[in-house]
Amino acid sequence: MSASDVLVLAEIQRGMLADITLELLAAARQLTAATGGSVLCAVLSDDGQSHASALAAADRVLLVNDPQLAAYAPEPYVAALCEIVRAEQPCAVLIGGTSIGWDVAPLLASRLDIPLVTGCRAIQAEGEGLAVTTAFCGGKLLADVQVTARPAVLMVLPGSCRAAAAPGRAQIEVRTLAAPLESGAVRFQEWVLPAAGDVDITQQDILVAVGRGIQQQDNLALAEELATALGGAVCASRPVVDQGWLPATRQVGKSGMTVRPKLYLAFGISGAPEHVEGMQSAELIVAVNTDPKAPIFDAAHYGAELDALDLLPALAEAATARKGEASQSA
Template sequence: MSVLAVTEHRRGDLRDISLEIITAGRELADELGEELNLVVIGGDVDGFAEDCNRDGVDTIYTVDEGEEFNHGVYTQAIEQLHAELEPTALLAPNSVNGLDYAPAVAESLDLPLVTDAVALEGGQPVEVTREQYGGKVETTYDVDADQYAVTIRSAEWPVAEDAGDAAIESFEADIDYDAIGATVNGFEEVAGGDVDITEADVLVSIGRGIEEEENLPLVEELADALGATLSSSRPIVDNGWLPKNRQVGQSGKVVEPDVYIAIGISGAVQHVAGMKGADTIIAINTDPNAPIYDIADYGIVDDLFEVVPQLIEEFGGEAPDV
């Protein structure tokens, strides 16, 4: 028996969730006393397999079918590999792709499925924790089944970093292309604005504390001085002060920068869900009891209009008049 985790790639790049799911899978496999196996489907399967060859992975199976994600290919390949390995747990990313094929596979294989897991506790039954009501409530489900499927939320587990020595094996899936109702003809990037905040190393993020749109140039100057990217919490986007592609949070984007500077952000659970994976979190807020300080590595309890100009000067910029 084993834990089988499905990796994910897009447009030639392995996604971070592929390395996070290794950590989640290894922890679960250890608790169950089982092996951890991965499957890479489509694209540069050999290259992706090497990228996923991290400590704790026992075997990586490659399915060399197609370049980009295809529902029919993934469902058939996973179902056939599952039939051969008979894993206790099937783990998939809680992503657009993962939520496309995981329910179909679970239905086909008659597996109970829990989506958007933020914690797993191995055993019989396995305990799967997920958040509800915008992150205000955590619910733990006891999945009393010999085999089950779970989708894993990104940024909840650290990426697996240490190199491994897993065996890499080609799995020859028998794909029935006549049964596939859709094919991928190309990839078109949805218009999302001028930047992708998920790729930023440093984010300067602004919340309600900025008070009005006319004060935005202050944090924009700080971002420029730091060589950072500007992002925000939902109220700033709802007010129309920044475009949707700049929003961090449950209803925005999940980011994992090296440094996240939260300015005038209280730290509501919906926002924290999108940025708690940052390596270093710095918060600036006048309220010493703001929830953001519960997860911040460094905090400045002061007026942002006093602190930000000093930071701009420290890093060689020139604070604008606001």
């Protein structure tokens, strides 16, 4: 137990260790290089041992095994994590900005009455506190934030830190809680998987992505025409799916799919961090947006400050013409 330690919450989704965990461990390692503390990793599960070997980037892995942790539910998660934080008194608790993190981080901070910072992209120790850079207003702005109290709960944006390698072997500790966990008023019932049959956008080499700039559902036809011309598929950012214009299986981003195509054409997408998280590994990214300050241009290789509705048909026409020329010359 040390006030210079950094605690990471390992995230387990459907029995699998989520990638964000290794990113958090890397961020924690950078922080402890300054604080001189250890990197702790809490694993909340009914079978934490099976994940421990993947967490060698930590110094200590704290396993809490309890039947109530077999599937995610807020109350047992928060109760277990509260007990670990109280016992370990770290300077910071790093939790991913994920579906689970958006529940657990603020509930933990509230229950322990400790500070919380969301959207964290960079974290540094500073005297007795922390200096944090966070994304604000969908990433259009950044805020340098001072946290004067420890411990603090920091919700880290996925993709902010390169995943940690596993340099050694962490010490594994099985923790027994003071009292058995209770299920709480929110209980997991079942997983609902996406319906089969739709295009699997994670397997496409070319994706034509549309966002709010598409304006209305009828304009999706323009994106479909371009996708057909290029031999790809249409996907979208969250607002388009929220409108019911495309199914959730076409959504790219934090709560949708993570894609790695050869070409990602983003039309009328502002580039919120949640979207960029799902497409930043594409080999070539082209962004089209009328707002020259749109964050999507920071994630793209090429950009055009044009109306998506103008460029979509023009590009489809140009691509079709080029393919026609190529087939004639062949």
